[in-house]
Amino acid sequence: MSGTALDTKTLIKAYERMLFLRVAQQELVKLYMEKKIFSMVHFYIGQEAVAVGVCDALQLSDKVLGNHRSHGHYLAKGGSFRRLVCELLGRSNGSAHGKGGSMHMIDKSVNFIGSTPLLGSVAPIAAGVAFEQKYNGRNAITAAFYGDGASEEGVVYETYNLAALYKLPLLLVIENNRFSINSKLKDRRSARYNLKTIVEGFGLRYERADGNDYHDVHSKAQALVQEIRAKKEPAVLECMTYRHMAHSTPLTEESYRDEDTLEHRLKNDSLKRISNQLIEHGISEKKLSAIEDSTRASILKDIGFALTSPFPVKRALYTDMYV
Amino acid sequence: MSERIIKYAEAIKEATDQLLADDKRVFVLGLGVPQGAGGTTTGLHSKYPGRVLDTPTSEAALTGLAVGSAISGLHPIVHHDRVEFSFLAADQMFTQAAKWNYMFGGGNSVPITIRIVVGRQWGNGPQHSQALYSMFGAVRGLKVVIPSTPRMAKGLLISAVREPNPVIILEPRWLYQTKQDVPAEMFEEPLSKAKVVRKGRDITVVAYGDGLVAALEACDLVGKDASIELIDIVSINPIDHETIKKSVMKTGRLLCIDTTSEAFGVGSEVIAGVMKELALKQKPVSLAAPDVPCPTSTALTEFWYPTKADIAGTILRMLGKPAIKRKLSFEELHLAPSYTHPV
Numbered sequence: 001m002s003g004t005a006l007d008t009k010t011l012i013k014a015y016e017r018m019l020f021l022r023v024a025q026q027e028l029v030k031l032y033m034e035k036k037i038f039s040m041v042h043f044y045i046g047q048e049a050v051a052v053g054v055c056d057a058l059q060l061s062d063k064v065l066g067n068h069r070s071h072g073h074y075l076a077k078g079g080s081f082r083r084l085v086c087e088l089l090g091r092s093n094g095s096a097h098g099k100g101g102s103m104h105m106i107d108k109s110v111n112f113i114g115s116t117p118l119l120g121s122v123a124p125i126a127a128g129v130a131f132e133q134k135y136n137g138r139n140a141i142t143a144a145f146y147g148d149g150a151s152e153e154g155v156v157y158e159t160y161n162l163a164a165l166y167k168l169p170l171l172l173v174i175e176n177n178r179f180s181i182n183s184k185l186k187d188r189r190s191a192r193y194n195l196k197t198i199v200e201g202f203g204l205r206y207e208r209a210d211g212n213d214y215h216d217v218h219s220k221a222q223a224l225v226q227e228i229r230a231k232k233e234p235a236v237l238e239c240m241t242y243r244h245m246a247h248s249t250p251l252t253e254e255s256y257r258d259e260d261t262l263e264h265r266l267k268n269d270s271l272k273r274i275s276n277q278l279i280e281h282g283i284s285e286k287k288l289s290a291i292e293d294s295t296r297a298s299i300l301k302d303i304g305f306a307l308t309s310p311f312p313v314k315r316a317l318y319t320d321m322y323v
Numbered sequence: 324m325s326e327r328i329i330k331y332a333e334a335i336k337e338a339t340d341q342l343l344a345d346d347k348r349v350f351v352l353g354l355g356v357p358q359g360a361g362g363t364t365t366g367l368h369s370k371y372p373g374r375v376l377d378t379p380t381s382e383a384a385l386t387g388l389a390v391g392s393a394i395s396g397l398h399p400i401v402h403h404d405r406v407e408f409s410f411l412a413a414d415q416m417f418t419q420a421a422k423w424n425y426m427f428g429g430g431n432s433v434p435i436t437i438r439i440v441v442g443r444q445w446g447n448g449p450q451h452s453q454a455l456y457s458m459f460g461a462v463r464g465l466k467v468v469i470p471s472t473p474r475m476a477k478g479l480l481i482s483a484v485r486e487p488n489p490v491i492i493l494e495p496r497w498l499y500q501t502k503q504d505v506p507a508e509m510f511e512e513p514l515s516k517a518k519v520v521r522k523g524r525d526i527t528v529v530a531y532g533d534g535l536v537a538a539l540e541a542c543d544l545v546g547k548d549a550s551i552e553l554i555d556i557v558s559i560n561p562i563d564h565e566t567i568k569k570s571v572m573k574t575g576r577l578l579c580i581d582t583t584s585e586a587f588g589v590g591s592e593v594i595a596g597v598m599k600e601l602a603l604k605q606k607p608v609s610l611a612a613p614d615v616p617c618p619t620s621t622a623l624t625e626f627w628y629p630t631k632a633d634i635a636g637t638i639l640r641m642l643g644k645p646a647i648k649r650k651l652s653f654e655e656l657h658l659a660p661s662y663t664h665p666v
Binding site: 063094098099104118121123126128130131132154158165323 | 378389423424432
């Protein structure tokens, strides 16, 4: 925890935004299990405090890019849920007209510039988006989300150097959920691996946040964003979090996660934590469940719309390869 | 005689200079670009401050940065001095830039130009002599051109930078010293169109890059013994099959020249495109480098690259004409041509 305590109003707003991500994805899981979604899906459940905490520190004109697990980033930046669910269902009115699916989220109306699933690839692309902001003298900054696995790819280290050299207004957010697709951190990194030393050695500012705690993520993101905007220098925010589900299915168990039981994950759950804080602020459980009910109702309405939306026609196969 | 005879590398520099002057969105980045990049960017660093940028030796990151800037509306020109190094950025070229518009359902232009120097250079051996044309031809979502002359080098670069889609320009290093009369003003050459560079009746020869220059020299060797229609394929992604087919319908004969290995090559692709639809007077012929890496020793490269004498001999054989005897000198076999294209 860091920064001053949040007032009840701010906390409720954060809760509502995180809850939206959680409930939206719970409903997407149902659609997936019902075999209605034929798009490879990486669920964001568990990591909501990161997306919402960071995006709440940004302005609408700031740009955000994401990875294969970007439903949360897209929604936290204000992307349309209706168009997201249409996209996951392969409909023509999806955010990418059915050509992208879950791994290719985009809503440029809110400056969510795109998500791309090749792990570290997004880092230099985001640096390029930040390069344009600097080149054209804009006040906006760029943030990119990627995971602990991605942060081990060579291009990410190259980007640290390039972003520091060019002094780019770039916030790189590492969502360290402690597990890649196949393995845990300690199987992939030397015991002496030190990301803070690495990042600072390249000349970027580094902060580490409790990614299950909205307030900690938000206050650290806000401090970094202010500094990036003022000094035009890049920074890395590493958020320690949990994904509740398997890498790319709604399962909750994976054989290599022996030290990270579901029970442990749920105990440290970001939504549980923020709802407990609200109860301490005197908000009743009844009020919280009323918020959840209305959130779910709005989500179900959009899903209902998507389920009756048209599929793309065959000729769409051949459009959009070139502009 | 015109005063405008300039070298291939100078034509690229002139186009880059004019593009930078013309459009603030254009910038150049790559290793050694401020130092001149083989004469293609000399002096531009000081003329356009902050817009001709050196980079760390980080091919993937610098190419990714250019992709990101293009998504945001800038028009980067990336320079990779060797194709092998550009492959460290394969993800950014083939999977990011090439797919960005399609995967987001359109409306997501990536106006990036990537200049990559490829192919033949004496003494550079199995790795640094690669051209890898077919790899670029195979990836959907890119436009890929090979400038064969100084004029094409200038006109294609201008078209590429003004194009809303990602364009890869594969520049054969072997041609950097070739010369031509090049218009001083800005002009465009179409990106996806083959060019009939010499009209003829007896045989269609399809070539590109250094193979096109060798084919032009072969035409001189053959002289009046054959009426050759020579086509510069220009674009290998997409291939302009229509222009080629139109020519072959007239000549009934097809010879393809590749200055790289035959397997999965441009010539094979052209032949397949023609044979699916047309009946020829005789079997098409592919003249290409053997399906082994290019060695270093000149004693071996002599047998690797198809020469102008090989091309001339093949044309005459296909037409049932007597062969010409022509022994090539060491310079002709192994040094880059300083060929001046006729006006």
